[in-house]
Amino acid sequence: MKVSNSFKTNLIYIAALLHIVLFTYAAISKLLDFQNFQIQLGQSPLLSVYASVISLAVPAVELVLVIFLMIPKYRVMAIYDSCFLMFLFTVYIILILNFTSFVPCSCGGVLEKLGWKEHLVFNMAFVLLGLIVITLHKGIIHLLKMTAIGGLLGTSLMVGLFLSSEDIMLKENPFIRRFPQGTAAQVAQLDLxxxxxxxxxxxxxxxxxxxxxxxxxxxxxxxxxxxxxxxxxxxxxxxxxxxxxxxxxxxxxxxxxxxxxxxxxxxxxxxxxxxxxxxxxxxxxxxxxxxxxxxxxxxxxxxxxxxxxxxxxxxxxxxxxxxxxxxxxxxxxxxxxxxxxxxxxxxxxxxxxxxxxxxxxxxxxxxxxxxxxxxxxxxxxxxxxxxxxxxxxxxxxxxxxxxxxxxxxxxxxxxxxxxxxxxxxxxxxxxxxxxxIDVYDFTSYQYLLSFYVHDYNGFRMKDLYATHDAAYIISGPYLLKYGYGERIKSKMRYEELPAGNR
Missing domain, CATH: 2.120.10 (Neuraminidase)
Incomplete structure (x- = not known):
């Protein structure tokens, strides 16, 4: 089936326009709320260690792609690169959902109301759009070659970042805390x-x-x-x-x-x-x-x-x-x-x-x-x-x-x-x-996670007592009970306890 040159040109133009809108909005959103974007990357279970570099690199790359997408001479090349970037984002979300110890809050910025699965579908749609442009431009054989090379390179890059980041976090944490959902929350309080x-x-x-x-x-x-x-x-x-x-x-x-x-x-x-x-x-x-x-x-x-x-x-x-x-x-x-x-x-x-x-x-x-x-x-x-x-x-x-x-x-x-x-x-x-409160496993000597104890009526925490089901806290004249969520309970291990001690 032959496709007319005008159809190819129009499709390339539409694809470029959609990527320009997406990347411009995404980059500007990140830069306008840069601190929050960097904090969100710092909480990522994949990229915590590299958050400083990536928080600058991602909007910079997006803006550079926008410039090349605007220039007809470089437009097709820019769509190739855009497709690869969206593929990296897609692999990142797949790793987040399936291979990490916790799933953080989904990032703000573009389509901030979407959850991780909705973001995955959205990214895959742009990857598919890029693949269609590549197929119409160079044919199916070229597509298969580029898909194999790009897929292998992109997956290897994201998996490598993930493994190296986790290794550094475990062995030489550069003072980056993790606040996964489901750790601990205030469930009761008493005015003393x-x-x-x-x-x-x-x-x-x-x-x-x-x-x-x-x-x-x-x-x-x-x-x-x-x-x-x-x-x-x-x-x-x-x-x-x-x-x-x-x-x-x-x-x-x-x-x-x-x-x-x-x-x-x-x-x-x-x-x-x-x-x-x-x-x-x-x-x-x-x-x-x-x-x-x-x-x-x-x-x-x-x-x-x-x-x-x-x-x-x-x-x-x-x-x-x-x-x-x-x-x-x-x-x-x-x-x-x-x-x-x-x-x-x-x-x-x-x-x-x-x-x-x-x-x-x-x-x-x-x-x-x-x-x-x-x-x-x-x-x-x-x-x-x-x-x-x-x-x-x-x-x-x-x-x-x-x-x-x-x-x-x-x-x-x-x-x-x-x-x-x-x-x-x-x-x-x-x-x-x-x-x-930072939580460690003193048997494996590892940092696990952290959670906040929010000031209660303006009073900060001044005493702490940990039990098997909750942390009891005194803040000013208040006694607070912070019940553990599944994220902490799943980390607990017990040896043979004395009778009645648990």
Missing amino acids: RNTDYYIAGVTAEHIYLGNHKAQLQIFIIDKNLKNRRQFGVKLERENFNFTHITLRVHGKYFYAFDGTAGVVYRGSTSDWKAKVINDKKYAFNDIAFIDVDDVIIRGQKPKDHTNILAKVTGKESMQFVINDKLLEKQIDGFFDTDGTLNYSFDYDRMIYVYHYRNQYIVADKNLKLLHRGNTIDTTTKARIKIATIQKSGDTKLAAPPYLVNKLSGVTSNLLLVNSMLRGKFENKKVWDNATV
Whole structure:
């Protein structure tokens, strides 16, 4: 079947005109909302690492193609290139829908109301239009050759970008977060009408809150954040030089302790009466309870006051297993090794997250080092300034420190870290009204995903407690419950858990 030259000319002209409209609108839309376009590429599970380059290259290529499509001499060549570009976009969407760990929100710009599948159909229509022009121009044999070469080249290019981007994200993440849908969302809230509460513990049925001012009061709230009860804690002996008493609840036991006084109490949640289990005056500045008799403490060396970790067994007589190598000194050994101490009852692992550098430590219950992992930011050394008071010899922070990781919590194999640093391609408006929680697998030492905790009535997150079904958060006077979505639940793995621990 012969096709007249006028039909070919008209079809080429129409195809060129459609591509000109498409690429002009697409490029201008991207450039007018460039930051949002770059953020969307940064959230892509395929191209995160290359978002900076691609966000500039794509609109530039589209505008160059528009220019060549306008020039009759280069119009057919430009349609060849346009067809190849639309094929790349098509392969990208196919990979997104079928081979990535999550499907991000579809990009804005051109046809922003369309979802990924609708975009796929739209792109394929333009690819088909380009193939028809190529067939009419050079014939079916030429089409088959170009399709084979272009298809192989385009698919290889997109798959190569995908694999290399994923490899870099896993091994040397350049501070790019991923916010897939279905991670976590606020499902309940309770106005506590007081900003002094902290989370003392969570069990299968209840949330336990302590109060920094009413130090011997415990508040019990059900998991739906509805019913609330209050009890007073009674201590067996109070002849200690207390500075601040903190409460912790684990299972059917509760603990009251004051690190400065070096005293620890234990009691039953059935009557809230506590007896002394340690009064040996071993001062500590943080503590994690392993089981009924064992704890891990963070204390200081007597000579240089650098922080160290120790396991303390107190069933009959106090026994210490000290590891002074776990916390690594960078500047002073005290401020620069400050952090949050967690214990995973599911895996019998201690996880310590530094406040001022991008590192966390995983050790077994006897403080044997298993791994030093990194959070995804790039702050490898603590940025703090220390001053020494001449009269007393005390050291103080001479300026506000550069805080990297503020809060943390563990559940199953997951480590949740409240990072204070904004990553690449993150919307500043969102960042100004929310804090971020990064989720890691502390058994495979990989970053998994992130989600936002939005400020509630203007209050930022100040306390975090992770459980198997939700993250409990205190923001100002509010207790919030963030239920996990399937994206987080699917990442959880369990070893043999103690009875009733899950």
